[in-house]
Amino acid sequence: MAILEIKNVSKFFGGLAANSDVSFDVHEGTIMGLIGPNGAGKTTLFNCITGYYPPSKGEVIFNGRKLNGLDPDKVCMLGMVRTWQKVRPLAKLSVVDNVMVGALARTGSLKVAREMAMEQIKVVRMEHRTNFLAGGLPIGERKKLEVARALATQPKILLLDEVMGGLNPAESEEIIQLILDIKQRGLTQMVIEHDMKAIMRISDRIVVLTSGEKLTEGSPQEVVSNPDVISAYLGEPHA
């Protein structure tokens, strides 16, 4: 069943189309990969889906409910949460307090929120950092903190924007395992990623964007063997 339906979504800035007429479905419990060259409109699409920009045209339907124009906080309460390409830790709060902010979306009790937060900190294996200030963490741990904080809001779908960007191979491998773990728990995910190898391993399906438009969609094997995709990545030096 499709948990998230993107229907003919377009987003214009002035006269420029950052997304035009993008459509695809994300099915419950799967991982959807979103790839494309720089400037293809991946993050803009995330922003349109999660309520940071209203789409100029088209519809975003989540769990049968139309989201267009709904604010990010409402979107989060409905069960959709995203992480940021450029991480946004709450720098002067500790790791556990960061994750608690997420948990407090679901409970008014600090005690319950703390328990929920500790659970997610365990999931990302950062127990040893519980009381560290988020602003002082190395990049790899900030990325994991973003994921833990998002998970603490108890989402039905998680949108990850380049969680492996800027990480070394060992850290990336850890994140891959984390994403697969999260899938095991039945959570739907949508992942923007540059690392092709990683995205091939984790995705059930992949959507390819170029210049704001959907180029193709399919299983990792279908996508990787599509000549259009290859030329989009290798053939056009200006892309």
Add this chain to the structure above:
Amino acid sequence: MNKSILKSAFGILLLVGLLLIPRYVESPYALHMMILLFLSVAQGQSWNILGGYAGQHSVGHAAYFGVGAYTTMMLMHSKNIVPWVGVWAGVAAVIVVALIIGSICFRLRGPYFVLASIAVAEIMRLSAINLTTLTNGAEGILATELPAFKIGATVVTDFVTKVPFYYIGLFLVLLTIGVTYWVQHSKLGYFFQAIREDQDAAHSLGINIALYKNIALVISAVLTSLAGSFYGIYVGFVDPPTVLGLDVSVQIMLICIIGGMGTLWGPVLGSLILVPLSEALRSNMVTDLLVKIGLVNAESKIGIFLKENLSHAHVLLYGILVVLVILFMPDGLMGFVKKLALRRKREAV
């Protein structure tokens, strides 16, 4: 565990000490100083909730201070409404003002909010000057005759000495610290700080930004209004510059900047520094001291100049303090102390 017992024991002792002071200290001047200190702590704590925790740096808190003070004084002066009733009218007025300001300003970010907060305070000040029939204009309102406070037929206090004001001031301090503590240890505190640290991130985590900013503003404004009403009643006089001027807003903010924004004890620390310092300048203690230790001759040109002018210059000191704090301790004294403690801890490990 031991530490927390020690902390609460110290707190209780301090409180008992503060409660007992008026029994043993009779000097009106000493009590006056304590009342000024209490007022400053209450102002700082109130601002801290919006500015320190929620990160919305209002430079217009004079609006709430002044509206609280004016409402109470106007009602007492022209309608004979007792101040402990008028205070609540002030609170109601301030809530209305705060919600109007909030709905305009919180759609904006960063510098725009600061500018709008100043503009609103200035509108209030100019209105107080121009609405002469209500506010008596630039002359201000003088109302020193306080009715006795009675419960039933028993007179609790007739406000002849400074003692009742001392206790009201102390109550305000406890109230504002209590509210701040409650905020800090509830969902609100987490949401406020999340908004302060990163508004977009907070938004994505399900926090209704506009709602929680407005909650922070209303809490902060109501407490500031109480402080304003207290000031009006204690001094017995309000006029536009002393309760609605830009200086007032800056001074309220300063208490937190110097002490440390977004910490429970920052405003207390800031007041402990600012109030005695400005009082020392105002009452010429500094000049007297300089003369006493022989640095300056009282009869010399410099001595006379200092005596005549230094008492007006306490604001200069504010300016120098702000610049020094921002350049060298941007997290205020509390942040500075915390950093030192952390460093020591690390060295010990």
Add this chain to the structure above:
Amino acid sequence: MAVFLQSLISGILIGGVYALIGIGLTLIFGVMRVINFAHGDILMVGMYLTYMIFTLLGIDPFVSVLITFPLMFLFGGFLQKVFINRVLDALAQNQILLTIGLGLIMSNTVMLIFTSDYKILSTSYSSATIKVGGGVSVSTPLLISFLITAAITAALYWFLLKTDTGQAIRATAQDRDAAQLMGINVKRMSIIAFGLGSALAGTAGALISPTYYIFPQVGSVFTLKAFVITVLGGMGSVVGATLGGVLIGITESMSAVYISSGWKDVVVFVLFLLVLLFKPSGLMGKSRT
């Protein structure tokens, strides 16, 4: 009709000076993204400088602009180099607080030196007027100051548009990082921008000194006006600030005549809030997110 024309003309004349103040602030904001809360106090320093030159050396305020402008430029450059430069990457609120602190230091130091008494710089033409006809007359000092303002503004436009340094400043304002990558000395541009901004504010102070009371706290009014002007015109837009200044001048003199002089500042601030509410990017500004 004569009343309307009269207030329109005086509005435009005083608006010219406001434009100068606003351009200074917007230039500083554009290049450094710092809102200068000491702007009015810098203007106040310019007023006192003019006053001193007048009383000590007997030089006419409109002539002494030639001295005030470079001195205030140096003063601004000094402020930038010693103070502002250290907080360029700090939080916006820290920048604001720093400039508030600097403003307090300026106004209170001046108060220590000159006391808080109002000073008046009276020239032979301070209260002279020129009849234009139709019952409309123009204050001579206001007219002269407007002409000087117009000349300075024209020179500034030429500087920003035609000289290499001017273009480098505009490039820095457009994108600081990119400008740095293109080999522009961003630090130097910042010093020049703050110096220019201060020189413009100081000059405005000099130009109004024959018609205004001079006292240490005079600055805060102008700081607030400068904000209104720049926000109205769109933060960072020099053309916007020019128009904004004239618009505020007209609004003020119109509301002084048709509402009351006590409420004219309220009208300006309400206008400001309305702009924030409905078009926060300003009349000339592009929206920034």
